[in-house]
Amino acid sequence: MNYNELVAIKERALKAMGPRAADHTLKEIKERTVLVCGGTGCTSGKSRVILEEFREEVAKAGLSDRVKVIMTGCFGLCALGPVVIVYPEGAFYSQVHPEYVHEIVESHLVNNTVLTKYLYKETVKEEGVIKALNETDFYRKQHRLALRNCGVIDPENVEEYIARDGYLALYKVLTSMSQDDVVKVMLDSGLRGRGGAGFPTGRKWMFAKASQADKKFVLCNADEGDPGAFMDRSVLEGDPHAVLEAMAIAAYTIGSDQGYIYVRAEYPIAVQRLRIAIKQANEYGLLGNNIFGTGFNFNVEVRLGAGAFVCGEETALMVSIEGNRGEPRPRPPFPAVKGLFAKPTILNNVETYANVAQIILNGAEWFASMGTEKSKGTKVFALGGKITNTGLVEVPMGTTLREIIEEIGGGIPNSKKFKAAQTGGPSGGCIPAEKMDVAIDYDNLIAIGSMMGSGGLIVMDEDNCMVDIAKFFLEFTVDESCGKCTPCRIGTKRLYELLTKVTNGTAELEDLDKMEELCKYIKENSLCGLGQTAPNPVLSTLRYFRDEYVAHVVEKRCPAGVCKNLVSYSIQPDKCKGCTACARKCPVGAISGTVKNPHVIDKAKCIKCGACMATCKFGAIVKG
Amino acid sequence: MAQNAKVPFNGTKAQADELEKVLKGLKNVEGALMPALQQAQDIYGYLPIEVQEVIADRLGVSLAEVFGVATFYSQFTLTPKGKYKIGVCLGTACYVKGSGEIYAELQKQLGIESGITDDLVYSLDATRCIGCCGLAPVMTVNDDVYGKLTKDQIAGILAKYKA
């Protein structure tokens, strides 16, 4: 592969990609492209069947030479999956069923009439007129950088990546930049690690470059352990070459020829696409030996995790690739000096890598012009929980939580009230409503007791109990603590027990002080980041929602009605019509009463399953 | 382990041959133990002690080391799974939308805390985020994913998977 060949492929592929940008001005449409989302969310909604149906129906209609059907990565709006987009109109079909396909092909592809009834409602201006996707609330404030190719290209076709300037950055680096030049660009860009800690990427590369050794390694952290986050998965599924290209650039910079990508085993689609991408890149001479004839060699291997959260921690990840129990080891020595197989190593997160080629091509200043003073560029968040538009969003650093939740996310469903947003997963904290206008960046989130983490953003409403949530995360860390150091292994367990006392209603007020003290001790004395951050969910909820803890302890009451031991059900006599539905539903026969007369619940028998409340049509049963 | 006693190891010759082939291919690979265990579990569905012994022998590591790694990672299982492997996501997004109740309902209907039913038909596990947070709460039966679940759908779903 040389430069001319790369450019020739780019031009050829651009043509072959056909119309893949919304063009509302076209009078006459000759070609169409149907994009079917192949992300994990949509795939579990049968998007593969939909893809096959489209291929079949298009062939049956005799449109095969004018309509291309392609599977892409995630479009972002997972809540509306499975999603299909038809270009050039940019018609966004949502919640598509395989049975709709025939109708869409007939109307839209054969008779040129967009089938508005299946479109995402927000994109329909009036009958027959559609609004561009980036005019919708969900997309308007987004800025897609790391996700620029997700939902645009076919991730299983390297040529489509090349069409979008793929591997041009690698070419530029190998043929016209010194190792120090690359380090300087990365430093000037201000890019910080997206895996959680926010360490400057350029500094990391500089240290590893400075280490002298016969062998060095470049690793990619695709372990994505935060439960409830799927940014990295979406990048790998939608744009795997962006990660490979960046790893090659990193390898050139530090003087390495071998890379490993450590992926969670729970991500089979991502693993498969990565393997295809590596194979194609090797075939095209974009990985392997003597890349672009420069004498630079770089090979990449995929290694699967096996379900251990701690393996996302850098030293544990390396120990795991070496084939051992993934227990972290103390630092120093830092990986840049002594990492995988005791050789100098750099480890970066998937999303960090996804920014690199763009920075090389567009320059450090371009990247540094986005974001806040100390956090440059954009951040991808996985929006989940009690929010209307669950999905993937990418926004410039400095966007407020309110913008993300109320504008992009479409607010809280079922007219419930926002209570808190959780960022940073098990290492992070809960952000209350009064902090919704804080500009999100690394430093601001730490200042309000949470952290950026990898980008999970879970929204909670008034029905979620904050003590229960803190306990949920602690249960996770107790389970995932590798057991190597005592503060984490025993400390988190004791903390969990104290939380259980609170949710059971057996705690005293002084237990809250004990919890705080224990949190401080665990933070200060644990070996690795897992233990050092494990108390954060407890500390942040104690800070902002102490009244909920106090209600559990003093009044023996769970305000959100979640903690079973503290909940009791009763029937309001004035609302009960005596229909007997609840009495028939109760699995333990705890409800008694006669027809047309108010019923009562025997609290001694009640197992608090809530079946009666769900059954009652008159809202007569209350929890509290 | 009581559950082990329930199911005696009965690997076939074909499985044994396949394992030998895998292990041969991993002979000179650095850090071979994890891939070996992963592929062995693909072959047998779980990692009985008999299989761990073979791996230890062929890779030239101690059985203790193999056992140590196999028990460290939650994806490795030393006991067999049911014909229908049921997983309930207890990731954060699913949890805040009530997946705990879905899990409890499955425990109730299957009559097990976790692990495998006596007739070896169903096994139940709590899983981490499987990446369909948009569909929360989510459960899986083998490769099928069920999203936006409510408690009263469980019986209907289980009915689709009969011995």
Ligand SMILES: Cc1cc2nc3c(=O)[nH]c(=O)nc-3n(C[C@H](O)[C@H](O)[C@H](O)COP(=O)(O)O)c2cc1C
């Ligand atoms: C317990 C623990 C779990 C972690 N999990 C992840 C993870 O899943 N993905 C990730 O990229 N980084 C994770 N990290 C952070 C990594 O240790 C490391 O900082 C990061 O991968 C470096 O890449 P970056 O500088 O590009 O962010 C974790 C850290 C700790 C302490």
Ligand code: FES
């Ligand atoms: S939290 Fe359940 S699928 Fe992500």
